[in-house]
Amino acid sequence: MNSVITRRKTRPIFVGNVQIGGDAPIVVQSMTDTKTHNIEETLNQINRLANAGCEIIRVAAPTEKDALALKEIVKNSPIPVIADIHFSPRIAFIALESGIHGIRLNPGNINDEGKIREILQECKRKNIAVRLGINSGSLEERLLEKYGFPSGEALAESALNWSEFFEKVGFTNFKVSIKGSDVLQNIQANKIFAEKTDIPLHIGITEAGPAGRGSVKSAVGLGILLYMGIGDTIRVSLTADPEEEVEVAYQILQSLGLRRKGVEIISCPTCGRIEVNLPEVVKKVEDKLKNVKQPLKVAIMGCVVNAIGEAREADIGLACGNKSAILFRNGQPIKRVSEEEMVDELLKEIEKM
Ligand code: SF4
Structure with missing residues (x-):
């Protein structure tokens, strides 16, 4: 794979059996949009996402009922599961009993250092990875006063402070995500943080929008960060079927030569x-080949x-002309085919490969 990108050196962590950071490929994540307590629907969606190439799945646990469903979900999920916890340490502790592989916490909305310490101790005991989330919406008062608004610097400072807190209580099995409200703020915050630590980064453009616009916004934001070597795992957030998020994530990585x-x-x-x-x-051709998993x-x-x-760059292809095309493979012409037969001939050749 040709990539001119030198990735930032980060310390590896594991979410279940999936490595994030270190020399691992950039991991693609998504999030279910089912009600987590609806175990069957949630597992069906996780299976579809795993088939689409999703490598880690996050599920929301807004209520106790959802947290209690995690056990069954984790048991049957083909990929590691991260519980998404906001506000409630009580729900976090229920989730930690379920066998989950990771937990996402925004310390800013738990706002209780004692409780956060207890959660981290339990994660350490159970070898559960944490995603430390920093969001512009839940920035500390002190930083808002200092910077006047949730700027990239303010977000990076919050992430650095909380990372220091995690490490001070002896917890290092974590990655950080910093989500600003716009693309430039995101890039700035992640860049500042990345220059100061070797903690793996989860990157994403939050609330990017519907599939079309959201994909463009994500490609720009994530593309710039990835080009700078920043990002160990990504999620593309779209107001769309999560399978589309996975598809777009791979397209972004593929266009930079980071995954195929x-x-x-x-x-x-x-x-x-x-x-x-x-x-x-x-x-x-796109429709016929949409389920092919091998890079081609x-x-x-x-x-x-x-x-x-x-033709030289591609594995196979068609160079069209007057109602016909030259079919080529590995840069070499194989034969001339008519317009009517070109798709079938191309697919036949792919089949042989
Ligand atoms: S048809 Fe036009 S756009 Fe397509 S390869 Fe030929 S010159 Fe380029």
Whole structure:
């Protein structure tokens, strides 16, 4: 895999059997949107997400009923489970009894150092990893007064203070997430924090929006951080099916050469030179290959202008021309195919591979 990105050196932690940080690949996470106490629905969604490539799943535990459901969920989940806890130490302690692999805490909304210490001691005893979450919405009064508003510096300072607190009470099995209200604030906060510690970072653009806009916003924010080498695990937050979050996360990582999964389609935007219905060909190929898990680069180009160069980069592809195309594999032309048969011929060749 070609990547020019030098990743920040971080200390590794484990959420269940999944390593985050150190030399591990960047881990893709998502979050269920079912009611956690509906165990069957939640597990069905976790299974679908795991199939889509999700490597760690977070589930909300807003009530005692949800926390009590975790045991059964953890027992049957194919991937490690993180319980998302806000406000209530009592619910945190119930979750810690369930066998969960990780817990997400925002100390800012628990706001009780004694309780946080107790939770960390229990996590240490049970080898449960913690995600220390810092959000612009729950920043300490003192920092709001100092900075006037939840700036990137204020968020980074809060994250550094809480990390120091965790370490002081002897707890090191944690990663940090810093979520600002906009992309630039996020980038600034993560950058400041990353320069000062080797603690692994969970990155994401919170409340990014619906699938289209949210994907663009996430790609920009996460893309810049990842390019700087920052980020050990990511979640793309979309107002959409969580499976789309996983798909977009991989596309972002793939476009930076940080992970490869499934089919990557390289296709041209088309122009006045086009002599086949390229959008239709691309759509058909994309649909047919959507369940392929192995990394595969497929180039589908409208004409020969850029096709030769792209062919060299791709595993397989089509260089279209006048109602026909040249099918190529590993940079070498194999045969000429008509417009009607090009999709089937391409798929046949992929099958052979
Ligand atoms: S590959 Fe050919 S058809 Fe596609 S945009 Fe470029 S010049 Fe136009």
